[in-house]
Amino acid sequence: MKGQTVIFRRKPRITAVSTIAGTKECEGIVGRYVETALSDDMFGESTYEKAECKMLSHVIDGAISNAGLRREDVDMIVSGDLLNQIISASFAARDFSVPFLGVYGACSTMAESLALAAAFVDAGYCRHIVAATGSHFASAERQYRYPLELGTTRPPQSQWTVTGAGASLVAARGEGVAVTAATFGKVVDFGVTDVNNMGAAMAPAAADTILTHFRTTGEEPEAYDLIVTGDLGALGSRILKDLTWEKGLDIAENHVDCGEIVYNVLEDEFQGGSGAGCSAVVLNSYLYSKLMSGALKRVLFVATGALLSTVSSGQGESIPCIAHAVTLER
Amino acid sequence: MKGQTVIFRRKPRITAVSTIAGTKECEGIVGRYVETALSDDMFGESTYEKAECKMLSHVIDGAISNAGLRREDVDMIVSGDLLNQIISASFAARDFSVPFLGVYGACSTMAESLALAAAFVDAGYCRHIVAATGSHFASAERQYRYPLELGTTRPPQSQWTVTGAGASLVAARGEGVAVTAATFGKVVDFGVTDVNNMGAAMAPAAADTILTHFRTTGEEPEAYDLIVTGDLGALGSRILKDLTWEKGLDIAENHVDCGEIVYNVLEDEFQGGSGAGCSAVVLNSYLYSKLMSGALKRVLFVATGALLSTVSSGQGESIPCIAHAVTLER
Numbered sequence: 001m002k003g004q005t006v007i008f009r010r011k012p013r014i015t016a017v018s019t020i021a022g023t024k025e026c027e028g029i030v031g032r033y034v035e036t037a038l039s040d041d042m043f044g045e046s047t048y049e050k051a052e053c054k055m056l057s058h059v060i061d062g063a064i065s066n067a068g069l070r071r072e073d074v075d076m077i078v079s080g081d082l083l084n085q086i087i088s089a090s091f092a093a094r095d096f097s098v099p100f101l102g103v104y105g106a107c108s109t110m111a112e113s114l115a116l117a118a119a120f121v122d123a124g125y126c127r128h129i130v131a132a133t134g135s136h137f138a139s140a141e142r143q144y145r146y147p148l149e150l151g152t153t154r155p156p157q158s159q160w161t162v163t164g165a166g167a168s169l170v171a172a173r174g175e176g177v178a179v180t181a182a183t184f185g186k187v188v189d190f191g192v193t194d195v196n197n198m199g200a201a202m203a204p205a206a207a208d209t210i211l212t213h214f215r216t217t218g219e220e221p222e223a224y225d226l227i228v229t230g231d232l233g234a235l236g237s238r239i240l241k242d243l244t245w246e247k248g249l250d251i252a253e254n255h256v257d258c259g260e261i262v263y264n265v266l267e268d269e270f271q272g273g274s275g276a277g278c279s280a281v282v283l284n285s286y287l288y289s290k291l292m293s294g295a296l297k298r299v300l301f302v303a304t305g306a307l308l309s310t311v312s313s314g315q316g317e318s319i320p321c322i323a324h325a326v327t328l329e330r
Numbered sequence: 331m332k333g334q335t336v337i338f339r340r341k342p343r344i345t346a347v348s349t350i351a352g353t354k355e356c357e358g359i360v361g362r363y364v365e366t367a368l369s370d371d372m373f374g375e376s377t378y379e380k381a382e383c384k385m386l387s388h389v390i391d392g393a394i395s396n397a398g399l400r401r402e403d404v405d406m407i408v409s410g411d412l413l414n415q416i417i418s419a420s421f422a423a424r425d426f427s428v429p430f431l432g433v434y435g436a437c438s439t440m441a442e443s444l445a446l447a448a449a450f451v452d453a454g455y456c457r458h459i460v461a462a463t464g465s466h467f468a469s470a471e472r473q474y475r476y477p478l479e480l481g482t483t484r485p486p487q488s489q490w491t492v493t494g495a496g497a498s499l500v501a502a503r504g505e506g507v508a509v510t511a512a513t514f515g516k517v518v519d520f521g522v523t524d525v526n527n528m529g530a531a532m533a534p535a536a537a538d539t540i541l542t543h544f545r546t547t548g549e550e551p552e553a554y555d556l557i558v559t560g561d562l563g564a565l566g567s568r569i570l571k572d573l574t575w576e577k578g579l580d581i582a583e584n585h586v587d588c589g590e591i592v593y594n595v596l597e598d599e600f601q602g603g604s605g606a607g608c609s610a611v612v613l614n615s616y617l618y619s620k621l622m623s624g625a626l627k628r629v630l631f632v633a634t635g636a637l638l639s640t641v642s643s644g645q646g647e648s649i650p651c652i653a654h655a656v657t658l659e660r
Binding site: 001004006047049050075080082083084085086090091094096097098100101102103104105106112116119122123124125126143184185187188189307308309311312315317320322 | 336428434
């Protein structure tokens with residue numbers, strides 16, 4: 001580890017991916033690259049939480065079969081989600097007779113699980129690991145905010161939790177997108193207390209990890225075709241660009257945020273998409289496809305997470321955030 | 331990885347530990363080995379959750395200073411806890427300017443974080459990592475069951491969440507207890523739905539991991555001075571011994587459960603201690619001390635976790651469980 005960055009010498013690679021997303025999510029450009037488009041956000045289940053769990057299970061299975069593997073070929077599943085006690089991930093893992101590593105990084109989970117999976121493959125511990133996460137608009141709303149039935153008004157700085165899930169199968173060898181480095185983020189808290197403004201809360205954490213990554217690797221932003229953040233949304237994305245620019249790193253040219261591109265138009269969702277499923281869906285559909293086709297050669301994937309709970313906010317605490325960065329190369 | 335087991339060739343070691351525990355926890359034999367005994371379970375804070383977070387922060391700092399290190403010498407903190415969105419771990423990590431890996435494995439967190447830390451050190455990614463977890467009786471009661479103020483009666487099969495936290499500093503070199511192997515558990519669900527009977531729910535997961543560990547390594551139970559489970563309690567511990575015996579592995583001779591030994595007498599706590607803090611406190615005080623003194627030479631530490639939430643139970647789901655095993659040697 002150099003600073004906060006681990007370089008993966010053996011270049012573990014993502015040999016297969018799988019995604020699923022809700023009706024609203026599949027209307028946009030990203031939606032065209034999603035493997036399974038839901039026609040019903042309940043996914044045939046009786047509760048939102050069960051639908052979320054089923055989505056996660058679906059993409060884990062999808063990534064395994066897309067890689068031409070069987071369940072018993074997988075050494076480990078690394079997963080987490082936004083629900084209390086990460087029940088989606090744990091209950092999804094119950095369907096598989098595979099060792100399970102539960103993680104929690106809020107919406108940074110895709111990067112955290114991917115970095116962990118790459119580390120375990122690079123170290124030679126595992127041959128095949130699935131990294132996966134997801135979220136569901138309705139389960140997130142009722143857990144973190146208000147039940148949908150109340151029809152509560154949303155403030156303009158808010159974002160819309162993505163209904164969707166994504167999984168990456170990381171392997172020691174094979175054709176795919178190489179994971180060449182990971183920068184593990186610190187918990188950063190700039191004192192934002194507005195639970196409806198996650199973008200503003202998370203932007204400093206994204207800036208910290210991105211600045212650290214470039215300082216450690218000695219690279220320039222131009223070394224990447226894209227620097228993709230997880231779910232800062234339109235407002236958070238602008239704050240990130242300002243914060244990094246102030247520190248002498250101009251990423252405006254090749255920065256894009258998954259929350260900004262996941263929906264067709266941003267009007268209804270105010271600042272855009274959020275949730276662990278946001279970056280998981282964009283990475284494992286659109287970005288993976290562009291990397292495999294050669295349209296993108298090098299991407300810095302920086303998923304961001306707000307580590308609050310309703311209890312911490314209720315007790316007057318501000319919102320600590322984190323971001324982990326993963327370098328993807330074709 | 332052989333099966334579910336990783337052998338750590340470079341033998342990463344726990345060079346320092348730190349523990350803190352509540353008044354009730356410090357009355358027993360284990361309590362004598364606890365570094366910081368609280369005289370007030372609120373730890374000077376205004377809420378139980380803040381007290382829990384402060385305990386975690388305290389032991390992370392304690393492990394670092396007990397190892398003769400400074401905060402900036404630590405490459406990573408791996409931690410999680412029982413509260414929604416693991417706020418204790420995330421907020422504790424906010425105090426440290428160190429990369430943070432949030433994990434969730436319920437009461438199996440001490441083994442999960444320790445195994446991850448050992449893996450990262452063994453792979454050469456990190457020199458010093460802190461693995462830590464904790465729990466607080468009052469915050470767990472009000473989140474998972476009822477607020478203490480209600481004075482709800484406890485059923486006889488229930489356990490008592492330990493108020494306490496423990497941290498291990500895992501280093502690439504130095505004097506200490508070596509972490510030589512880790513067996514990562516699968517999610518196992520035998521259909522138990524009684525949320526007051528965690529021991530019965532978790533015993534099959536512990537049995538699965540222990541049986542897998544011995545099958546993979548080819549060892550006999552006699553190869554260990556102790557096979558220590560996390561928080562099965564008296565009832566769960568008996569079920570585990572039955573389950574392993576049925577499969578031809580007799581661990582009765584050298585098995586002990588942290589939940590059974592953490593309290594002075596079991597009467598008030600029915601089946602004994604539980605919570606992420608239970609195994610974290612016992613490992614990082616009593617067990618570490620006995621390993622360092624040579625009284626114990628080889629210990630299999632198997633922390634167990636029940637991966638339910640109030641929502642999953644409310645929706646009629648059974649309790650999926652997990653156990654991770656770590657081999658400790660002096």
